[in-house]
Amino acid sequence: MSGFDKVVRSYEEAMKGLSDGMTVIAGGFGLCGIPEGLIAEIKRMGTKKLTFVSNNCGVDDFGLGILLEDKQIKKMVSSYVGENALFEQQLLSGELEVELTPQGTLAEKMRAAGAGIPAFYTATGYGTPVGEGKEVKEFNGRPYILEEAISGDFAIVRAWKADRYGNCIYRHTAQNFNPMAATAGKITVVEAEEIVDPGELEPSQIHTPGIYVNRVIQGNFEKRIERRVLAK
Amino acid sequence: MSGFDKVVRSYEEAMKGLSDGMTVIAGGFGLCGIPEGLIAEIKRMGTKKLTFVSNNCGVDDFGLGILLEDKQIKKMVSSYVGENALFEQQLLSGELEVELTPQGTLAEKMRAAGAGIPAFYTATGYGTPVGEGKEVKEFNGRPYILEEAISGDFAIVRAWKADRYGNCIYRHTAQNFNPMAATAGKITVVEAEEIVDPGELEPSQIHTPGIYVNRVIQGNFEKRIERRVLAK
Amino acid sequence: MALTRDQIAMRVAREFKDGDYVNLGIGIPTLAANYVPDNIAVMLQSENGLLGMGPYPTEEEVDADMINAGKETVTAITGASIFNSAESFAMIRGGHVDFTVLGAFEVDVHGNIASWMIPNKLVKGMGGAMDLVAGAKNIIVTMTHADKHGNSKLLANCTLPLTGVNCITRIITDLAVLSVADGAFHLTERAPGVSIEEIQAKTAGKLIVPDHVPEM
Amino acid sequence: MALTRDQIAMRVAREFKDGDYVNLGIGIPTLAANYVPDNIAVMLQSENGLLGMGPYPTEEEVDADMINAGKETVTAITGASIFNSAESFAMIRGGHVDFTVLGAFEVDVHGNIASWMIPNKLVKGMGGAMDLVAGAKNIIVTMTHADKHGNSKLLANCTLPLTGVNCITRIITDLAVLSVADGAFHLTERAPGVSIEEIQAKTAGKLIVPDHVPEM
Numbered sequence: 001m002s003g004f005d006k007v008v009r010s011y012e013e014a015m016k017g018l019s020d021g022m023t024v025i026a027g028g029f030g031l032c033g034i035p036e037g038l039i040a041e042i043k044r045m046g047t048k049k050l051t052f053v054s055n056n057c058g059v060d061d062f063g064l065g066i067l068l069e070d071k072q073i074k075k076m077v078s079s080y081v082g083e084n085a086l087f088e089q090q091l092l093s094g095e096l097e098v099e100l101t102p103q104g105t106l107a108e109k110m111r112a113a114g115a116g117i118p119a120f121y122t123a124t125g126y127g128t129p130v131g132e133g134k135e136v137k138e139f140n141g142r143p144y145i146l147e148e149a150i151s152g153d154f155a156i157v158r159a160w161k162a163d164r165y166g167n168c169i170y171r172h173t174a175q176n177f178n179p180m181a182a183t184a185g186k187i188t189v190v191e192a193e194e195i196v197d198p199g200e201l202e203p204s205q206i207h208t209p210g211i212y213v214n215r216v217i218q219g220n221f222e223k224r225i226e227r228r229v230l231a232k
Numbered sequence: 233m234s235g236f237d238k239v240v241r242s243y244e245e246a247m248k249g250l251s252d253g254m255t256v257i258a259g260g261f262g263l264c265g266i267p268e269g270l271i272a273e274i275k276r277m278g279t280k281k282l283t284f285v286s287n288n289c290g291v292d293d294f295g296l297g298i299l300l301e302d303k304q305i306k307k308m309v310s311s312y313v314g315e316n317a318l319f320e321q322q323l324l325s326g327e328l329e330v331e332l333t334p335q336g337t338l339a340e341k342m343r344a345a346g347a348g349i350p351a352f353y354t355a356t357g358y359g360t361p362v363g364e365g366k367e368v369k370e371f372n373g374r375p376y377i378l379e380e381a382i383s384g385d386f387a388i389v390r391a392w393k394a395d396r397y398g399n400c401i402y403r404h405t406a407q408n409f410n411p412m413a414a415t416a417g418k419i420t421v422v423e424a425e426e427i428v429d430p431g432e433l434e435p436s437q438i439h440t441p442g443i444y445v446n447r448v449i450q451g452n453f454e455k456r457i458e459r460r461v462l463a464k
Numbered sequence: 465m466a467l468t469r470d471q472i473a474m475r476v477a478r479e480f481k482d483g484d485y486v487n488l489g490i491g492i493p494t495l496a497a498n499y500v501p502d503n504i505a506v507m508l509q510s511e512n513g514l515l516g517m518g519p520y521p522t523e524e525e526v527d528a529d530m531i532n533a534g535k536e537t538v539t540a541i542t543g544a545s546i547f548n549s550a551e552s553f554a555m556i557r558g559g560h561v562d563f564t565v566l567g568a569f570e571v572d573v574h575g576n577i578a579s580w581m582i583p584n585k586l587v588k589g590m591g592g593a594m595d596l597v598a599g600a601k602n603i604i605v606t607m608t609h610a611d612k613h614g615n616s617k618l619l620a621n622c623t624l625p626l627t628g629v630n631c632i633t634r635i636i637t638d639l640a641v642l643s644v645a646d647g648a649f650h651l652t653e654r655a656p657g658v659s660i661e662e663i664q665a666k667t668a669g670k671l672i673v674p675d676h677v678p679e680m
Numbered sequence: 681m682a683l684t685r686d687q688i689a690m691r692v693a694r695e696f697k698d699g700d701y702v703n704l705g706i707g708i709p710t711l712a713a714n715y716v717p718d719n720i721a722v723m724l725q726s727e728n729g730l731l732g733m734g735p736y737p738t739e740e741e742v743d744a745d746m747i748n749a750g751k752e753t754v755t756a757i758t759g760a761s762i763f764n765s766a767e768s769f770a771m772i773r774g775g776h777v778d779f780t781v782l783g784a785f786e787v788d789v790h791g792n793i794a795s796w797m798i799p800n801k802l803v804k805g806m807g808g809a810m811d812l813v814a815g816a817k818n819i820i821v822t823m824t825h826a827d828k829h830g831n832s833k834l835l836a837n838c839t840l841p842l843t844g845v846n847c848i849t850r851i852i853t854d855l856a857v858l859s860v861a862d863g864a865f866h867l868t869e870r871a872p873g874v875s876i877e878e879i880q881a882k883t884a885g886k887l888i889v890p891d892h893v894p895e896m
Contacts, residue, residue, distance in 0.1 A: 003699025003721050004759070029512045029549070030535035032528065055549070080589035088586055100587065103511065104553025104595030108349070111550045115766075116773030116815055117340070118371035120352040123598040124557060127629030129581070130594060139350035139380070148371070160529075165723075165759045172436060172546055173513050174529040179548040183774065198759025204404060205437045207548070209731050209761035211701050211723075211776045223528035229536040231520045235483025235505050236543070261728045261765070262751035264744065287765070312805035320802055332803065335727065336769025336811030343766045348557030348599055355814040356773060359845030361797070362810060392745075397507075397543045404762055405729050406745040411764040415558065430543025439764070441515050441545035443485050443507075443560045455744035461752040463736045 006166045006216045007195060011041035014189050014217040018047050018154055021074075025110060025152035025185050026054035027178030030083075031063050031226045033170065035158040035191040037219045043067055051075040053110070053150055053184075055103060055177055060084040062224050071095060077150065079103035083226075102130060105147050107180055113151035114183020114212065122147055155185025158219065159208070162192035163199075166213030167206045175207065182208045191219035238398045238448045239427060243273035246421050246449040250279050250386055253306075257342060257384035258286035259413040262315075263295050263458045265406030267390040267423040269451045275299055283307040285342070285382055285416075287335060287409055292316040294456050303327060309382065311335035315458075334362060337379050339412055345383035346415020346444065354379055387417025390451070391440070394424035395431075398445030399438045407439065414440045423451035465657045466638040467680075472606050474499040475636050475680055476565055479604060480506045487511060487556065487596060489566035490534045492606045496565055507541075509561050511592040513552045516544025533592065553592070557599040564600035566593060568607050568632075570622045573669040575632040575644045577605060578624035590627060597628030609637040609666045616668035618642070618649055639663050641680065648672045653680045681873045682854040683896075688822050690715040691852050691896055692781055695820060696722045703727060703772065703812060705782035706750050708822045712781055723757075725777050727808040729768045732760025749808065769808070773815040780816035782809060784823050784848075786838045789885040791848040791860045793821060794840035806843060813844030825853040825882045832884035834858070834865055855879050857896065864888045869896045 008014050015038060018024070024042075028034030039058075042050070043066050050073050057076050058065030067073050068086045075097040082088055090096035101109070102124045112120055121144035125131045135146040157178045160171035168190055170178055182188050190213050240246050247270060250256070256274075260266030271290075274282070275298050282305050289308050290297030299305050300318045307329040314320055322328035333341070334356045344352055353376035357363045367378040389410045392403035400422055402410055414420050422445050467475070473495035480486060480496075482504035488494050500506055508517040510532040517532055518539035525539055532538040540546065555561060568579040577597060580590040597603055610616050618635065635642045640663050641653035648670040654663060656679045664671055683691070689711035696702060696712075698720035704710050716722055724733040726748040733748055734755035741755055748754040756762065771777060784795040793813060796806040813819055826832050834851070851858045856879050857869035864886040870879060872895045880887055 003697070004723060030531065032512075032531045032535070078589060080591040082586055082588040091586075100589045102590055102594040103549065103592035104557055104599075107549035107553050108347075111770070112352070114774045114776075115340075115770030116775060117352050117354060118374075118376055119369075120344070120349050122349060122557065124595045126598070127576070128594060128626040130590070137351075142350075144350055163759060167759065167761050170436065170548075172527065172529040172540075173510075173531055175436060175546060175548050176513050177549045180550050183770065183776075201761075203732070203756055203760045204402065204407060204439075204762040206761040206763070207436075209763060209767075209771065210759070211725070211731055211771055225526070225528050225537060226531070227534065227536040228526065229520045229538075230526070231522050235481070236507060262747065264728075264747045264751070310805060312807040314802055314804040323802075330803075332805045334806055334810040335765065335808035336773055336815075339765035339769055343554070346558045346560075347554030348559060354773065356811045358814070359792070360810060360842040362806070395543060399543065399545050402764075404743065404745040404756075405726075405747055407762060407764050408729050409765045412766050415554065415560075433545075435516070435540055435544045436546040438545040438547070441547060441551075441555065442543070443509070443515055443555055457742070457744050457753060458747070459750065459752040460742065461736045461754075462742070463738050 004165045006213055007164050008215045008217050011037055011217065014038060014215050015041045015045060017187060018042065018045065020047055021049045022153040023051040023053065025155040025181045026052055026064065027157045027176065027181040029055050029176035031058065031224050033158050033174030033176050033178055034063050035156045036221050038156040038189055038191050039064060039066065046070060048072055049074040053077040053152060055079050055106060056083065057081045057087055060086060075099065077101055079106050107177060109147060109150040110180035110184045112149035114180065117149060119146050119148045152185045155181045155188040157182045157188060157190045159190050159192045161194045161196050161201060162190050162216045163196050163201055165198050166190065166210030166216055167201050168208040169201055169205065170207050179208050182212045187214045188212055189215045191217050193219060193221060236397045238445055239396050240447045240449050243269055243449065246270060246447050247273045247277060249419060250274065250277065252279055253281045254385040255283040255285065257387040257413045257416045258284055258296065259389045259408065259410030261287050261408035263290065263456050265390050265408050265410055266295050267388045268453050270388040270421055270423050271296060271298065278302060280304050281306040285309040285384060287311050287338060288315065289313045289319055292318060307331065309333055311338050339409060341379060341382040342412035342416045344381035346412065349381060351378050351380045384417045387413045387420040389414045389420060389422045391422050391424040393426045393428050393433060394422050394448045395428050395433055397430050398422060398442030398448055399433050400440040401433055401437065402439050411440050414444045419446045420444055421447045423449050425451060425453060465655065467655045470495055472636055472638060476604055476606055480504060480563065484562040485509055486563040487561050491567050493565035493567065511552050511556060513547050513549055514540060514544065516541045553595050556595050559599055559601050561600050563602050563604065564596045565604045565606060566596065568605045569624055570617050570619055571605050571632050571635055572619045572622045573644065573647050573649055575630045576622045577627045577632050578622040579627045581625045593627050597631045603632055605632055605635045607637055609639040616666050618667045618669050620669045639666065651677050653678055655680055681871065683871045686711060688852055688854060691857065692820055692822055696720060696779065700778040701725055702779040703777050707783050709781035709783065727768050727772060729763050729765055730756060730760065732757045769811050772811050775815055775817050777816050779818050779820065780812045781820045781822060782812065784821045785840055786833050786835055787821050787848050787851055788835045788838045789860065789863050789865060791846045792838045793843045793848050794838040795843045797841045809843050813847045819848055821848055821851045823853055825855040832882050834883045834885050836885045855882065867893050869894055871896055
């Protein structure tokens with residue numbers, strides 16, 4: 001099944017084809033479950049004018065935040081941002097654009113893109129700035145707004161275990177946006193903590209079937225903790 | 233956590249509250265993964281004028297088909313029906329109504345109901361009898377039709393293992409429509425092959441989180457095979 | 465006397481019923497988990513994909529892959545489930561979470577809430593708040609009755625950009641418990657020693673005061 | 681000579697590339713799995729929730745919980761994944777399946793297909809066919825060129841209720857291989873020994889015949 005072996009040997013190969021102006025869907029929530037090595041590779045490549053669709057934009061020196069240093073990000077589509085000073089600065093200077101999207105709507109937009117659903121109705125955001133300019137329709141007497149799917153030229157994903165065919169499972173809450181991101185990229189790249197042989201993952205326990213995945217690379221993660229809080 | 237213990241001791245208790253004219257969402261594909269005991273209990277109860285939302289309607293003497301004998305079903309919302317003579321007879325005589333729905337649209341309608349999405353656009357069925365009378369909208373130059381969510385007064389589901397909190401996992405292709413059905417009932421009843429203690433299911437491998445489930449009952453399954461085909 | 469943050473949280477916890485699934489926002493709402501009565505159990509949902517959130521971890525339990533919606537390290541209880549963000553918000557948006565408790569800048573008599581954006585201050589985003597107020601069956605807003613300048617946060621009409629419309633039915637402040645219905649706030653309880661006059665003075669929106677208003 | 685069912689299936693299998701994900705309808709399409717060239721691999725998707733469908737089981741392997749979309753007992757290959765029906769059709773509708781091969785009653789020059797319903801006969805339903813034709817990147821229709829009465833199934837306009845519109849680009853019949861574009865059928869190959877005249881006679885819709893039409 002060589003045609004299904006998606007393992008690539010270098011980060012360069014993993015992100016090959018990414019170019020200026022593209023849209024990238026990224027998994028992760030805060031610094032949890034982010035594809036650290038793929039983000040580092042994008043920084044190394046120096047690709048510019050990127051749009052990132054990701055719940056957050058990392059912190060100053062970690063996660064997507066590191067792409068701010070060389071002004072590689074043109075636009076963020078996120079639910080919560082601004083955990084770092086550089087972000088605020090570029091936002092205020094107009095170098096960076098932000099499209100704030102409710103967290104659940106963001107997750108559903110990614111899923112919809114992967115699932116061939118161009119748009120869906122949700123009550124989330126109706127009557128708020130998020131609903132402005134969007135189509136409204138009532139169902140059972142309640143108003144809903146129409147939200148459109150969001151897809152990417154690339155999707156970058158962190159998995160716990162991935163097999164060579166691209167089947168993935170995620171660990172604990174590092175799952176978060178990763179499964180939806182995986183479905184929403186024209187090219188989906190998975191950075192895995194461990195690459196295993198096909199058959200090692202129980203078929204009905206696979207979170208992301210390999211059909212969504214184009215490339216798999218063995219990662220090496222720092223796994224930084226954003227807010228370490230301990231029991232008293 | 234007594235408030236989360238959802239195990240009931242009898243089928244009577246499991247289906248308590250089901251009454252004439254209600255809508256029931258049922259998991260299963262053909263005879264695979266169907267909640268056999270819950271269906272038998274509905275037959276025993278003799279509830280009438282039921283609408284079933286289920287991919288199929290079983291066969292003459294098994295699955296939802298057994299509810300045809302006493303004319304308990306008023307309407308089926310399904311993608312494929314008519315695997316039994318009684319079904320055909322009641323359909324032709326006008327005693328039974330059928331709303332044929334594409335399989336993927338049916339699955340998505342159930343998911344949408346559970347997910348608080350009242351409607352979504354899909355290309356499936358555009359330009360066909362399925363699309364007649366439905367709203368059409370173009371996205372990126374392609375026409376899509378608007379399909380609405382479908383929910384039930386009850387949902388009946390077969391799980392492989394369920395814990396007392398209602399967390400479920402499904403076995404092999406017996407998964408099929410069950411996870412979506414589980415989200416779409418006002419009252420969701422799970423018939424499990426095995427009931428286990430909380431903690432026995434790995435949290436990130438749970439297919440249906442217990443929040444969707446109201447009642448869990450230990451089942452006893454025949455697991456009839458519809459088309460036994462062997463390797464030559 | 466106005467309630468402390470912990471006292472507000474204590475009062476919030478009395479709203480819960482055995483078997484409730486609850487999402488608690490950051491701040492006072494999170495404190496409510498500490499005051500759940502012994503004879504009932506609630507299960508905490510964290511919108512980053514965890515149902516059955518447990519206490520903060522010990523040093524040994526800390527795991528970068530196990531965090532809550534506030535990005536803090538956390539644990540899972542026995543019987544927890546973990547899932548992706550779309551599933552988590554399906555749960556929220558679909559009305560399966562029984563209670564959402566969250567803070568607010570303003571609430572008005574129409575049940576509108578403003579909690580995420582103050583113009584001319586840096587906007588960090590709404591996170592999951594808009595989904596939560598659109599989806600939960602019961603929402604409790606916790607906040608101080610007035611801001612530090614004494615301006616009421618219970619208004620005839622919210623002035624800040626909204627988080628959700630027509631969704632708030634219950635408010636627990638440092639001074640009172642109120643319900644929201646028919647275009648008015650309805651006073652149902654007052655903090656011990658707090659006068660109805662003080663509550664009236666600090667409630668800008670229409671306030672309906674019944675003959676008897678018990679202390680909490 | 682007109683191709684047999686197995687010969688049609690053989691020709692279909694030549695369309696596949698190494699690494700293709702393929703959904704095969706019942707009948708001739710299913711046979712194509714038997715003729716995948718040795719030097720390539722395809723992975724079969726079964727729309728009831730199985731990616732990596734294997735051969736039929738031995739007596740010992742039979743498992744009521746492991747069936748295919750035709751409700752037949754089946755096996756899974758090493759590296760398969762199993763998922764729910766919503767996920768399965770997300771995969772299909774979202775265009776992740778590379779090839780769908782299915783039968784039809786009629787196809788027309790606009791790429792419309794009718795395959796699920798004959799009026800005045802009992803309608804059993806469309807199953808997943810409408811989702812498949814709306815979602816797959818490449819669809820191959822396999823059928824006999826004409827019905828048993830000699831009536832063409834390749835029409836100017838379908839007469840039966842449609843399964844999908846403007847979606848069919850490739851047809852493999854017992855007589856020919858054709859593409860569909862710009863309001864016409866384009867003949868690209870003919871079955872060995874079948875004349876262009878016969879194909880023309882049995883094609884009711886507009887047929888474009890190039891100077892050279894190789895045998896399959």
